[in-house]
Amino acid sequence: MNKPLILVTPTATALPQWEDADYAAVDGGLEILGAAGITPVFACGDFDSLKQPLQPDSLPVGCRILSFPAEKNESDSQLAIEEGIRLGYAPIILAGSLSGRIDHTLANIRLLSWSYPDLILQDDHQQMRLLQPGSHTVSSDWKHISLFALEPSCITLENMKYPLSRRNITPADIYTLSNEVAEGHREGTIVVHSGKVLLAESNLP
Structure with missing residues (x-):
């Protein structure tokens, strides 16, 4: 596919602008995309960071839901990255991945460092690449x-x-x-x- 995919996490404060990119939601990032009027190609996570419980009948048309239990070995971001890779997207930009909890930030840096070398970590002031x-x-x-x-x-x-x-x-x-x-x-x-x-x-x- 060779098309960029922007994964929007719940801590994203700005949506990166990439030419011809698709968007997908990581957990509560679904609400951020909804507020921006953007339909994600998929939403992935346990959805524990949503302000309101997930209502399938209120989802944008065309958005696939990949729902996982809260107790799991992978982070929601890792599961979303895996789905983006499976669909053939490149590069994959993880928006909001350098903000929020320090343990989540470190986990994202480790995903970039050791598992997904083409990943780009980004927020509205900084980014990391390998x-x-x-x-x-x-x-x-x-x-x-x-x-x-x-x-x-x-x-x-x-x-x-x-x-x-x-x-x-x-x-x-x-x-x-x-x-x-x-x-x-x-x-x-x-x-x-x-x-x-x-x-x-x-x-x-």
Whole structure:
């Protein structure tokens, strides 16, 4: 399919705008999409965060419901990601995934780091992506650009305020925090020569 899917969680405060994207709801995200007048392709979860009990006859036409018990091994977000992958969507954007409870945020980061490398975590001020070997661009629209190695990695940073050339970094290193695109450039380049690295982009103060 190669079409973006935006999964809206209950903590989403803004809906990401992606060209030609479909939307789906994670649990109480169903109410957020309803308030925005958007019909999700599916809604997934135990629906314990809804303000009102789920009423099948009040659902938008065309929205499939994937209902699960509250006591389960997977999070609602993970189940929604799995369904998006099964349907062939890419990339999958998890909106509101960096807000709310810290344990849920950490769980989402772990899903990105170890299970779903094409996932994008996003809220209205920041996002996280996983960078694997290859060349990647970052935009000057982001004020703060930080990198965190998930395993021993080698990176080069070009057109960045703090450049690096084939620098080895480990999961213990944090000096790659708070970089930015160099003045006079619209984009910077991150080359991952080996390993895998979390990229955090933020416009928060």
